[in-house]
Amino acid sequence: xNIKSQQSTNRLIIWQYRVLLGLIVTISILQNRTVxxxxxxxxxxxxxxxxxxxxxxxxxxxxxxPVRASHLALLLTNDEKAQECQHLRxxxxxxxxxxxxxxxxxxxxxxxxxxxxxxxxxxFSTYSFHVHDTTEDLFAGPALKKVPADWLSQLTGQVIVAxxxxxxxxxxxxxxENGDLSQLSPYFAGNSIxxxxxxxGAASVFTDFRIHNDGFSRFxxxxxxxxxxxxxxxxQRLFEIEVYRVLALLAFPIARKxxxxxxxxxxxxxxxxxxxxxxxxxxxxxxxxxTTLAAExxxxxxxxxxxxxxxxxxxxxxxxxxxxxxxxxxxxIQTLGEFLKRRLEPAIKTCAxxxxxxxxxxxxxxxxxxxxxxxxxxxxxxxxQGLLSSMALRAKMQFRMQQTVEGISMVAxxxxxxxxxxxxxxxxxIIGWKINPTLIEGISIPFILVIIGLSFKRIHxxxxxxxx
Numbered sequence: 001x002n003i004k005s006q007q008s009t010n011r012l013i014i015w016q017y018r019v020l021l022g023l024i025v026t027i028s029i030l031q032n033r034t035v036x037x038x039x040x041x042x043x044x045x046x047x048x049x050x051x052x053x054x055x056x057x058x059x060x061x062x063x064x065x066p067v068r069a070s071h072l073a074l075l076l077t078n079d080e081k082a083q084e085c086q087h088l089r090x091x092x093x094x095x096x097x098x099x100x101x102x103x104x105x106x107x108x109x110x111x112x113x114x115x116x117x118x119x120x121x122x123x124f125s126t127y128s129f130h131v132h133d134t135t136e137d138l139f140a141g142p143a144l145k146k147v148p149a150d151w152l153s154q155l156t157g158q159v160i161v162a163x164x165x166x167x168x169x170x171x172x173x174x175x176x177e178n179g180d181l182s183q184l185s186p187y188f189a190g191n192s193i194x195x196x197x198x199x200x201g202a203a204s205v206f207t208d209f210r211i212h213n214d215g216f217s218r219f220x221x222x223x224x225x226x227x228x229x230x231x232x233x234x235x236q237r238l239f240e241i242e243v244y245r246v247l248a249l250l251a252f253p254i255a256r257k258x259x260x261x262x263x264x265x266x267x268x269x270x271x272x273x274x275x276x277x278x279x280x281x282x283x284x285x286x287x288x289x290x291t292t293l294a295a296e297x298x299x300x301x302x303x304x305x306x307x308x309x310x311x312x313x314x315x316x317x318x319x320x321x322x323x324x325x326x327x328x329x330x331x332x333i334q335t336l337g338e339f340l341k342r343r344l345e346p347a348i349k350t351c352a353x354x355x356x357x358x359x360x361x362x363x364x365x366x367x368x369x370x371x372x373x374x375x376x377x378x379x380x381x382x383x384x385q386g387l388l389s390s391m392a393l394r395a396k397m398q399f400r401m402q403q404t405v406e407g408i409s410m411v412a413x414x415x416x417x418x419x420x421x422x423x424x425x426x427x428x429x430i431i432g433w434k435i436n437p438t439l440i441e442g443i444s445i446p447f448i449l450v451i452i453g454l455s456f457k458r459i460h461x462x463x464x465x466x467x468x
Contacts, residue, residue: 061108061117061232065223066134066172069165070144070216071239072127073246074157083156084125088118091151114146123310124160126243128235138166138173138187139218161243162211165219167203167231175204175222181333187220189213196327196335199234202226204330207238209339217242237321241336244314244321245344251311252347254304255354261300262357268293269361273368276375283376290372294365301358308355315348410452417448 076084085100088107092099100107105120117128131143142164144152170176174183181193188208195206204222211217219238226234272289275281322337329335334342422441429437 061115061128061130061236062228063130063167063231063235064132064228065167065226065231066132066169067167067231067235068131068134068138068141068143069167069235069239070129070142070147071161071163071165071242072155072159073124073161073243074127074155075124075160076157080156081120081125084118084120087151087154087156091116091148094148094151114143116147124243124247125157126239127155128239134166134168134172138168138220139164139212139214139216142214142216161217161239161246162215163217163219163239163242164214165221165235165238167221167223167226167235170222170224173220173222177204178331181206181330184220188218192333194334194336194339196325196330196333196337198325198327199226199230200326201328202230203234205234205238205325205336207336234325237324241318241321241340244317245340248311248314248318248344249347251304251307251351254307255347255351258300258304258354258358262354262361265293265297265361266357269365269368276368276372283372283379287369287372287376290365290369294362294369297358297362297365301362305355308351311348311351315344318344406456410449410456413452414445414448417452418442418445421448 085102085104089099091097091111092109095111097109097111100118107116107118109116113131115130115132117126117130119126129143129147131146135141144164173187181195184193184206185191188206188210189212191208191210193206193208195204197204202223202225204224206220206222207218209217219242221231221234221238223231268289272286272293275286318340322340325336327335327337418441421444422437425435425437425440429435
């Protein structure tokens with residue numbers, strides 16, 4: 001009877017929540033109409049109310065305590081993302097629940113024996129399953145057991161995070177504040193426990209950040225004075241810490257793999273710049289090597305820039321979620337924030353350092369290429385200057401030869417013109433003109449030279465005007 005009454009209460013809460021959301025949307029629409037009609041202001045942006053209500057899109061889950069929860073985070077391709085909604089519709093049809101909309105990226109629903117919360121993010125999706133009861137062995141009967149096994153087996157993607165969490169009262173595990181924590185060790189297979197008081201002392205959280213034999217990590221939350229809304233937010237933060245810390249570490253293996261490549265590129269750049277200082281080097285060969293090195297470095301940067309940038313963003317989210325827990329130390333054990341900072345921060349700094357070194361190496365290669373190109377350009381410019389000087393000398397020689405040829409041409413033209421005038425004079429003398437052909441021929445020579453000189457001068461002037 002207790003389980004049935006809890007399920008009825010849960011359905012009532014979900015129904016009230018949906019009615020409230022519908023009321024908010026209706027009020028927003030009415031406000032939109034009122035604003036545009038009562039006050040003389042410009043029309044609303046088409047996305048104004050959608051953007052305004054985005055902060056309410058993924059509200060915290062309201063949970064009835066005690067509760068068991070299972071959380072899955074799956075890395076997905078674009079094609080697999082498109083299949084998720086249809087897979088959720090299949091589950092909804094089985095239990096007669098209203099399915100998510102076609103383009104939905106989050107979904108909350110209550111089924112017969114469990115509740116589900118689904119969210120789709122940029123490169124992954126998360127599924128949270130909740131059951132509102134407890135068992136004697138807190139992690140032997142997780143919430144995931146209530147979900148149909150055949151439906152679970154057909155989930156798309158690859159599991160990146162899988163975690164179980166249980167919220168119980170202190171009396172359920174015989175927990176006493178400032179007491180011996182060894183009694184909690186069996187829940188974590190004897191591993192070292194990490195934990196703290198959170199949410200202003202309303203609960204205590206314990207974990208070991210290890211994957212157990214069932215393939216899941218574990219969170220034990222002991223309720224001191226948690227409210228239902230607080231419990232939902234706390235569970236969500238813990239699961240997000242687990243997801244974001246693992247996603248942040250996706251870049252760490254890449255950074256370790258690129259470390260020797262980075263050192264090799266650095267040494268290659270040093271050898272090239274060292275060769276540039278010598279006078280007997282082959283600049284063309286060095287420029288080819290620099291171009292090849294620059295292409296290799298840019299390929300690494302473009303291939304892994306997203307992963308390194310994502311690692312930084314995910315780590316900031318981890319820090320924010322840890323800060324939101326408002327941890328208070330429990331004597332004798334590390335807090336979650338201390339543990340994560342000590343283990344996670346060096347890996348993230350390694351990723352950031354690798355990304356920064358590649359960026360700096362790219363700038364150094366670019367500077368070296370620019371220097372080498374400047375040097376090659378100077379050499380080419382000197383060669384061009386020598387070639388131009390040689391061409392100028394040849395042009396000057398050709399001009400001198402042209403002047404010589406023009407002088408010879410003037411003499412030759414004068415000779416033939418004077419000879420022609422002499423022949424004409426002889427002909428006139430024969431037919432009875434009283435002239436001396438030889439004298440006429442000699443007198444014509446200066447006039448012929450002047451005429452030819454003026455003609456050449458006019459031709460030069462025409463050519464000069466044409467070239468200008």
